[in-house]
Amino acid sequence: MSPYRPERHGPVRVVGPGFHEKVWACVRRVPAGAVTTYGDVAAALGRRSVARQVGWALSALPDGSEVPWWRVVDGRGGVSRWGSAVARRQRALLQKEGVRVDARGRVVGFALLRWGGG
DNA sequence: CGGCTGACGACCT
C-alpha cells in the first residue's frame, strides 16, 4: 500500500521506516463488517510473534486515519482495553458497520466475521 | 549500548 506520508496520515509520534507501514497496509485491506486479529496481522507480516507490536503500531495512529484499526481485535474476538475510551470508540465504530459487541467487549459471531475465518 | 513499555498470545493452575 502507500508508504507513510505525514500529509496523509498526520503527525505520528512514531514513524517507523517499515514496521508501522506494513501493519497499516495490512489492516487497510480488512473490509467493513469484518474483523481480524493482531495475531493474524502479525502472521500476514511474516512473524506471528509480533502481535503485540501490531497493537502497539495501531496505537500510534492519529485520529482521522483511514486505517480501520477498530476492525482489529484480540485472538478471542475481544476488544482490547475494554472500558477505556478507545474501546468505547472502537465498539461504536464496529456497530456502525453492523458488528455487534456484547457487554463484555466480545464481538458477537466472531468466528463468522473473522476475516479469512469464513 | 541497556532498560523500559506495551490495542498480544500461548500456556498453566
Place this chain on the structure above:
DNA sequence: GAGGTCGCCAGCC
C-alpha cells in the same frame, strides 16, 4: 471461564 506467568520485539529514553 478466570487469573497469573512468560515470551515476544519495535521503538523510545
